[in-house]
Amino acid sequence: MSQDTKRLSLILLFAPFALWIVLLILLPHIGMVVLSLREKVAPRVYEFGFGNYVDFMNEPIYWNTLMRTGSMSLLVTVLALLIGFPVAYYIAKIAGKRSRGALFLMCLIPLWVSDLIRAFGWILLLRETGVVSSLLVWSGMTDEGIEFLYNDVTVVVGLVYTVILFMIVPLVSTLDGMGDDMIEAGYNLGGNSLTVLRRIIIPYAMPGIVAGCIVVFMLTSGSYLTPILLGGKNSSWFTEQIYDQFITRFNWESGAAFGILLLAFTSLVVWLGLRLSGQSLANTVART
Amino acid sequence: MTDADTYDLECTGISKDFGSFRAVDDVSFRIPSGTFFSILGPSGCGKTTLMRMIAGFEDPTAGDVCIKGKSVLSVPPNKRNVKMVFQHLALFPMMDVYENIAYGLRCAGATKDEIASKVADVLERVALPDLARREIHQLSGGQKQRIAIARCMALNPDVLLLDEPLGALDLKLREAMKIELKLLQHQFDTTFVYITHDQSEALVMSDYVAVMNAGRFEQVGRPEELYHAPQTAFVAGFVGDSNRWTGRAVEVRSDGIKVETDAGLTVIAMAHGNEQVVEGQAVELFVRPEFISATKPGTPDSDLPADNSYTGTVDGVLFNGANSRVLVRGPAGDLIEADVVVTGGADDLREGDPVRLHWARAQSMCFAS
Ligand SMILES: Nc1ncnc2c1ncn2[C@@H]1O[C@H](COP(=O)(O)OP(=O)(O)OP(=O)(O)O)[C@@H](O)[C@H]1O
Numbered sequence: 037m038s039q040d041t042k043r044l045s046l047i048l049l050f051a052p053f054a055l056w057i058v059l060l061i062l063l064p065h066i067g068m069v070v071l072s073l074r075e076k077v078a079p080r081v082y083e084f085g086f087g088n089y090v091d092f093m094n095e096p097i098y099w100n101t102l103m104r105t106g107s108m109s110l111l112v113t114v115l116a117l118l119i120g121f122p123v124a125y126y127i128a129k130i131a132g133k134r135s136r137g138a139l140f141l142m143c144l145i146p147l148w149v150s151d152l153i154r155a156f157g158w159i160l161l162l163r164e165t166g167v168v169s170s171l172l173v174w175s176g177m178t179d180e181g182i183e184f185l186y187n188d189v190t191v192v193v194g195l196v197y198t199v200i201l202f203m204i205v206p207l208v209s210t211l212d213g214m215g216d217d218m219i220e221a222g223y224n225l226g227g228n229s230l231t232v233l234r235r236i237i238i239p240y241a242m243p244g245i246v247a248g249c250i251v252v253f254m255l256t257s258g259s260y261l262t263p264i265l266l267g268g269k270n271s272s273w274f275t276e277q278i279y280d281q282f283i284t285r286f287n288w289e290s291g292a293a294f295g296i297l298l299l300a301f302t303s304l305v306v307w308l309g310l311r312l313s314g315q316s317l318a319n320t321v322a323r324t
Numbered sequence: 325m326t327d328a329d330t331y332d333l334e335c336t337g338i339s340k341d342f343g344s345f346r347a348v349d350d351v352s353f354r355i356p357s358g359t360f361f362s363i364l365g366p367s368g369c370g371k372t373t374l375m376r377m378i379a380g381f382e383d384p385t386a387g388d389v390c391i392k393g394k395s396v397l398s399v400p401p402n403k404r405n406v407k408m409v410f411q412h413l414a415l416f417p418m419m420d421v422y423e424n425i426a427y428g429l430r431c432a433g434a435t436k437d438e439i440a441s442k443v444a445d446v447l448e449r450v451a452l453p454d455l456a457r458r459e460i461h462q463l464s465g466g467q468k469q470r471i472a473i474a475r476c477m478a479l480n481p482d483v484l485l486l487d488e489p490l491g492a493l494d495l496k497l498r499e500a501m502k503i504e505l506k507l508l509q510h511q512f513d514t515t516f517v518y519i520t521h522d523q524s525e526a527l528v529m530s531d532y533v534a535v536m537n538a539g540r541f542e543q544v545g546r547p548e549e550l551y552h553a554p555q556t557a558f559v560a561g562f563v564g565d566s567n568r569w570t571g572r573a574v575e576v577r578s579d580g581i582k583v584e585t586d587a588g589l590t591v592i593a594m595a596h597g598n599e600q601v602v603e604g605q606a607v608e609l610f611v612r613p614e615f616i617s618a619t620k621p622g623t624p625d626s627d628l629p630a631d632n633s634y635t636g637t638v639d640g641v642l643f644n645g646a647n648s649r650v651l652v653r654g655p656a657g658d659l660i661e662a663d664v665v666v667t668g669g670a671d672d673l674r675e676g677d678p679v680r681l682h683w684a685r686a687q688s689m690c691f692a693s
């Protein structure tokens with residue numbers, strides 16, 4: 037009896053999770069793989085084959101876009117880490133107990149607003165007739181308005197702003213677990229600030245750093261709105277190519293192949309990152 | 325040898341204020357080289373604050389800290405040759421035992437070979453030679469303890485500070501570690517400053533003990549001195565067990581004071597402490613249970629101290645092996661604790677038995693309050 041109840045409750049608890057994994061993750065991806073392996077030989081005639089992947093290989097513009105997306109995403113990840121770490125350290129270790137909650141909340145506020153609205157906010161600020169440009173003209177520093185939009189710097193800044201929270205949260209939670217006495221012991225045994233940071237604080241926070249970097253990298257390389265709106269038509273983000281194949285060219289087969297390639301590529305980068313930092317995914321998940 | 329060489333650590337008049345609250349109040353002491361010095365006090369009396377000032381993590385509001393005769397107030401914590409074993413040890417969990425010990429040596433710029441030989445040497449000395457490559461979470465509580473000490477001792481500190489390092493251990497291990505710590509101190513021949521709120525730890529291990537209360541040092545001395553000749557009522561009450569009564573001095577003579585306790589017992593006592601006891605003054609009286617002899621009435625008591633002698637009835641027997649006690653309901657109706665030997669034979673005192681209590685006037689310590 038109690039055995040059965042146990043089993044039943046396990047099934048009931050597990051069911052939504054399994055449904056989610058199977059219906060929303062596994063099935064679409066299997067579908068994508070299948071779709072990407074269909075070659076169009078004539079209108080409405082398909083054949084099994086790797087033609088869509090071969091097309092990708094033969095067209096340097098696709099390659100370049102993927103590499104560009106990958107390297108810009110890495111840059112965004114590094115910037116988010118460099119900016120997020122001090123912020124997280126301040127929140128977890130320096131701020132008083134009471135201001136900590138308020139600071140954390142302030143980091144969350146941008147999430148209240150939808151991606152789209154945030155991107156438009158940037159546009160309002162940065163376009164040629166926008167706030168920043170007008171201010172510069174008004175103060176006499178330039179004669180004509182400056183277009184701050186549609187360049188890589190703006191895209192990177194906008195992306196960092198969008199994803200930095202996902203870096204800060206795991207970092208705060210790991211740094212929070214580190215006792216002050218650990219840092220004091222680091223000094224007491226003769227370390228200077230740099231040694232303590234390099235040999236104690238960063239190794240201790242490593243699981244949080246890795247977790248934050250994975251999330252930020254995946255979010256960035258898969259993001260669509262921010263690069264398109266801030267980078268314009270020439271932002272050359274890989275998700276834009278996928279969108280293009282699916283919607284504009286109505287070439288679902290090649291779009292699916294691109295999707296799979298993006299997934300494979302980002303997974304490879306994450307795997308490399310884990311190998312280089314000597315962390316395992318299980319360890320990272322367990323400690324954050 | 326100059327004066328400075330003989331004292332590893334010297335504090336003069338150090339105080340620490342947190343806002344309007346004074347955590348450490350004008351504390352002065354000096355510790356001769358190679359001694360085991362304990363600071364004993366109740367929770368919140370400022371022990372950790374005092375130690376953090378010595379280590380350099382807090383700046384004293386007033387006063388000076390000297391190590392080997394040199395003031396270290398302007399020296400940052402990582403340059404002071406004072407190492408600290410933290411209350412929760414603070415071993416680095418992301419490094420193994422070897423790396424934990426090597427950390428300090430690396431900071432000091434030792435070469436690879438030096439580090440290897442020093443780590444092996446210090447692990448040998450704490451009797452854990454095979455643990456170099458263990459991870460921290462694989463160690464037992466006692467092993468962690470010893471690694472934390474080894475990590476400090478590898479750096480040859482002038483003074484080792486220990487902040488209640490046994491607090492997290494279970495009772496059995498604490499007892500074993502007490503003796504072990506004393507032996508380690510002997511072996512390394514370094515000055516240990518040991519913080520505790522457990523008086524038995526302080527008495528067992530230390531060469532000198534400072535009793536601290538509310539930010540001040542009440543008394544500094546050898547464990548026997550604190551026990552037998554306390555200078556203040558606080559020390560008498562905090563160090564060791566005692567029967568404690570409040571009362572009034574009714575007659576003061578050079579060879580003793582007659583005290584009437586609040587319960588109505590009249591006791592002959594000797595004055596202790598710096599403050600003079602005058603007739604009619606309120607006093608506190610302490611008598612240790614082991615100095616009270618409890619006998620059955622009718623036993624010849626010619627060789628027993630006759631200054632204080634009362635009859636009562638046994639209210640209860642607290643059996644604890646060699647430390648057994650009886651609770652005696654005295655003539656004035658208050659309870660008096662006395663140590664007894666429980667042999668298990670027919671002569672043992674039992675609940676309800678009449679009993680005679682005796683103790684000498686020298687064993688009743690009287691303080692003006
Ligand atoms: N940073 C601080 N700010 C304000 N008050 C403090 C601070 N640190 C300690 N105190 C206060 O100073 C007093 C002494 O603290 P301390 O930590 O030295 O006590 P302790 O003797 O080590 O006690 P315990 O045995 O419980 O560890 C306490 O009343 C504490 O509240």
Ligand SMILES: [Mg+2]
Nearest residue numbers: 371372373487
């Ligand atoms: Mg303390």
